[in-house]
Amino acid sequence: MGFLADALSRIKPSATIAVTTKARELRAAGKDVIGLGAGEPDFDTPENIKAAAIDAINRGETKYTAVDGMPELKAAICKKFKDENDLDYEPSEITVSTGGKQVLYNALIATLNEGDEVVIPTPYWVSYPDIVLLGGGTPVFVETSLADSFKVTPEALEAAITDKTKWLIFNSPSNPSGAAYTPAELKALTDVLMRHPNVWVMTDDIYEHLTYDGFEFATPVQVEPGLRDRTLTVNGVSKAYAMTGWRIGYAGGPAKLIKAMANIQSQSTSNPCSVSQWAAVEALSGPQDFIQERADAFKARRDLVVGLLNECEGLECPTPEGAFYVYPSCAGCMGKTTPSGTKLATDEDFITALLEDEGVAVVHGAAFGLSPFFRVSYATSTEALVEACARIKRFCASLT
Ligand SMILES: Cc1ncc(COP(=O)(O)O)c(C=O)c1O
Numbered sequence: 001m002g003f004l005a006d007a008l009s010r011i012k013p014s015a016t017i018a019v020t021t022k023a024r025e026l027r028a029a030g031k032d033v034i035g036l037g038a039g040e041p042d043f044d045t046p047e048n049i050k051a052a053a054i055d056a057i058n059r060g061e062t063k064y065t066a067v068d069g070m071p072e073l074k075a076a077i078c079k080k081f082k083d084e085n086d087l088d089y090e091p092s093e094i095t096v097s098t099g100g101k102q103v104l105y106n107a108l109i110a111t112l113n114e115g116d117e118v119v120i121p122t123p124y125w126v127s128y129p130d131i132v133l134l135g136g137g138t139p140v141f142v143e144t145s146l147a148d149s150f151k152v153t154p155e156a157l158e159a160a161i162t163d164k165t166k167w168l169i170f171n172s173p174s175n176p177s178g179a180a181y182t183p184a185e186l187k188a189l190t191d192v193l194m195r196h197p198n199v200w201v202m203t204d205d206i207y208e209h210l211t212y213d214g215f216e217f218a219t220p221v222q223v224e225p226g227l228r229d230r231t232l233t234v235n236g237v238s239k240a241y242a243m244t245g246w247r248i249g250y251a252g253g254p255a256k257l258i259k260a261m262a263n264i265q266s267q268s269t270s271n272p273c274s275v276s277q278w279a280a281v282e283a284l285s286g287p288q289d290f291i292q293e294r295a296d297a298f299k300a301r302r303d304l305v306v307g308l309l310n311e312c313e314g315l316e317c318p319t320p321e322g323a324f325y326v327y328p329s330c331a332g333c334m335g336k337t338t339p340s341g342t343k344l345a346t347d348e349d350f351i352t353a354l355l356e357d358e359g360v361a362v363v364h365g366a367a368f369g370l371s372p373f374f375r376v377s378y379a380t381s382t383e384a385l386v387e388a389c390a391r392i393k394r395f396c397a398s399l400t
Contacts, residue, residue: 015367023361052282069096089252100236100249106261112137123368150177173207176375178320190224209240211322212299308389336399358391
């Protein structure tokens with residue numbers, strides 16, 4: 001199709017959204033489907049945040065704001081970085097966008113040239129490679145393993161870096177594996193990065209507040225201040241504050257990069273929604289106690305799901321430190337056949353048969369660059385999780 005841009009041929013629509021759509025279609029057709037594909041908390045946005053947004057509307061805060069975030073929100077973000085991460089950023093070093101996704105997009109589009117390499121550990125969040133490809137860059141994947149708890153080793157990182165490497169995209173806690181790096185594990189990686197002064201670090205900390213068992217979260221510049229001048233510290237309100245629909249993400253980084261990102265945003269979407277920005281001010285500055293309460297609920301669900309999945313024949317499910325996903329291996333089911341005669345050769349075959357036979361929607365590991373695994377989101381009710389795991393167990397037991 002000569003009309004469409006060549007860049008489009010390099011990317012594909014998000015596989016996670018595709019699975020959610022298929023589950024919705026099956027449900028609309030009358031099938032009893034349990035969706036474990038979603039990447040968002042099932043909790044509601046807290047009342048004080050909603051009230052702040054309504055208040056903003058009533059005050060008439062409904063006009064354009066500064067392109068990359070209004071001063072009140074930038075001040076709240078500077079304070080968040082200082083209080084929670086011990087990072088000092090000036091407002092000129094802060095950007096606000098329509099979701100963390102747009103922050104990542106702006107940064108990559110503002111910096112990538114043809115042939116630039118971007119190191120991405122697998123399994124990765126689905127959008128990283130596609131945004132890199134859209135920007136004309138080349139993703140370079142670093143494989144992790146279940147044995148290493150899906151964490152990239154310093155040796156593997158070192159081996160992936162070349163003189164063309166522009167960025168490392170780092171995500172802890174991770175979507176899809178839930179793996180989170182301890183400060184010591186992170187320091188081992190930042191030591192490698194200190195030996196490569198031309199490599200920039202894009203750290204996606206969006207699941208910062210979703211860690212369990214007293215895990216101590218750390219971000220790269222915190223453990224290695226020497227990386228400050230070449231790190232973009234990305235975060236957002238979507239996951240911690242159950243605000244996925246409000247579309248507010250932000251980052252701290254060197255002013256020159258932040259300015260370039262504002263340039264891209266000024267010629268595409270302009271400012272993120274003014275009302276959502278006021279809601280985000282309240283999210284970051286208001287009471288924070290519900291975050292721990294919700295994290296406790298997620299931890300209980302994680303333990304439940306890990307326990308139940310490990311009872312399934314052919315599955316192996318490690319216990320991750322954070323986020324609201326688990327990433328079990330289905331290696332023990334590969335090569336087996338379903339009762340209707342389908343041979344399971346890939347994790348995509350596995351999740352397709354599971355959806356058709358038992359009405360459970362999960363996402364195949366190939367979508368995240370590491371097979372044979374699948375991602376289960378446990379951001380749903382305990383009852384749904386118990387029923388879904390019972391169905392997965394029955395499905396695995398039915399394979400011959
Ligand atoms: C790892 C990761 N980064 C970034 C995002 C983007 O979040 P948002 O654009 O809603 O802020 C998501 C959402 O699923 C995610 O899982």
